[in-house]
Amino acid sequence: MQNFALGTPRHLAFALLAGSLALSGYALAADEKAPAKELTGKELAFDASKGNCLACHMIVGGDQPGTMGPPLIAMKARYPDRQALFEVVWDPRHKFPNTAMPPIGAYGILSKDEVNKVVDFIYGL
Amino acid sequence: MKKTITTAAMLALMLGAPVLQAADAPATAEAQAKEFRDFTYKRFPDIKPADYIYGVYALNEDYRSQFDAMNEFPPYDGAIAQGKELWTKPLANGKSLQDCLGQAKGLRAMYPFFDSATNKVRVLEADVIQCAQAYGDDKIKAKSKEIKNISAYLSSESRGLKVDVSVPNDKALAAFEDGRTRFYQKTGQLNLSCADCHQYHSGQRARSETLSPSIGKTAHFPSWRLKADGLVPLHERLSGCVKDTRAKPYALYGSEFSNLEYFLAYIDNGLVITGPAVRK
Secondary structure (H helix, E strand, O other), X not given: OHHHHHHOOHHHHHHHHHHHHHHHHHHHHHOOOOOOOOOOHHHHHHXXXXXXXXXXXXXXXXXXXXXXOOOXXXXXXXXXXXXXXXXXXXXXXXXXXXXXXXXXXXOOOOOHHHHHHHHHHHHOO | OHHHHHHHHHHHHHOOOHHXXXXXXXXXXXXXXXXXXXXXXXXXXXOOHHHHHHHHHHOOHHHHHHHHHHOOOOOOHHHHHHHHHHHHXXXXXXXXXXXXXXXXXXXXXXXXXXXXXXXXXXXXXXXXXXXXXXXXXXXXXXXXXXXXXXXXXXXXXXXXXXXXXXXXXXXXXXXXXXXXXXXXXXXXXXXXXXXXXXXXXXXXEEOOEEOOOOOOOOOOOOEXXXXXXXXXXXXXXXXXXXXXXXXXXXXXXXXXXXXXXXXXXXXXXXXXXXXXXXXX
């Protein structure tokens, strides 16, 4: 095993490491599903190892929400321009300097695709 | 007459007279600490300053009765007894921790302090580990059960005494300010600072966890965490919080966490030492 790891090209070693991390995070959820199931916007928003928006925001349908940020309701009324909502989720620091909200897209917590899905989801709230 | 003195003092200050600099560091630290504490006093006008030692349980009656229930059967008595045994036990070279650091009574209350010989903050657990190593012991080390038990014993031997940390000179002030800077420093992929959670959003919840205020962070350590069913010394708790921001934590008992402890303990000046204390 050690020889194998040593002989593995670096990029492959990284891929293996990333794979095992992802597996440990999803070990329970993955049991009954196909391995690389795509998460929905809602799942991305609720999952603690993904967007984890629930840690700080009340979101309808989510258990045990945190209260560090405002409830995510009536988003369309507050952000008539969807792009503006995308920008806030991607990097809230522009609109709210020194905010506690993580730069979800800018720091690679979620990919662009994933941020779009989350924005679609909360846009409907 | 009074005016003349003031003018003279002003002049000396402007010229950077060394005589006045000695008084400068303590005053600067106290002014910064006052601003820091006032933020929290204003945020929680109903919490009595002395009650910040209860952490999150100081926030309301409900939490306090939970806390009282948790304390009906203190789970840490065995740990204190084991720590006590280790304190006087001869180590590999025949000498004990007590030979190295002196009487346990009141020792916790002398820490953390700024050591002007080495220009470093000294924290109690680090000194214990250093003594153990010097005496040829290989069990009493960071994260070991032994250091946790000793930490609990030493806290129990200072119960009732008050936190009394001083910032005696400019180098000490630099360590204090380093600790303060780290408190406001955002870390990790989640880009969160201690202040984000324990100042600006204290009293609110991250998921189901209520965030404790930023005063009273040190006087009750090590904590006995029911969740972990064991003791957690302060640096391990800090390490856990930094990890939660998805950052690699600083080394336990290294200068970063030691300076942070120094700053936080200064903020706690006057609070009663109560460790070990139960936490969820």
